[in-house]
Amino acid sequence: MANSEKREQGVEVIGQVYGEALGVTLPPAGTSKFIDYMLETLFGELWACEVLSFKERRLLLLGAIAAQGEDSTFAIQAAAALTRGELSAEQLQEAMIFLTQYVGYPKASRLNGVLTEVINRHAAKA
Numbered sequence: 001m002a003n004s005e006k007r008e009q010g011v012e013v014i015g016q017v018y019g020e021a022l023g024v025t026l027p028p029a030g031t032s033k034f035i036d037y038m039l040e041t042l043f044g045e046l047w048a049c050e051v052l053s054f055k056e057r058r059l060l061l062l063g064a065i066a067a068q069g070e071d072s073t074f075a076i077q078a079a080a081a082l083t084r085g086e087l088s089a090e091q092l093q094e095a096m097i098f099l100t101q102y103v104g105y106p107k108a109s110r111l112n113g114v115l116t117e118v119i120n121r122h123a124a125k126a
Contacts, residue, residue: 010039055086069107089119
């Protein structure tokens with residue numbers, strides 16, 4: 001698949017992965033080598049691969065982000081999982097409890113607060 005085809009697939013997949021959760025307009029092809037590469041590889045290849053479902057990839061990603069303690073990225077991923085119906089609020093809360101044992105209480109406590117805000121915002125929209 002040519003890079004332009006991978007980029008087009010990446011644009012389609014990023015829309016599926018995040019929907020409107022990111023609220024970002026992607027620049028035209030060739031404007032940003034970084035964005036083009038991300039769309040071609042991360043979304044055009046990795047997220048597009050059907051060996052793992054979006055839900056499985058999302059859980060892996062939430063675990064990796066929790067380990068790093070990245071609040072804003074965790075919020076984006078949790079919101080996308082709720083919006084896309086990949087994970088329920090209960091499943092996200094259970095994942096947070098499970099992750100606490102591996103990432104430690106200080107990080108998990110902060111991320112649990114972020115998760116609670118995301119769940120509350122999602123519930124208010126519904």
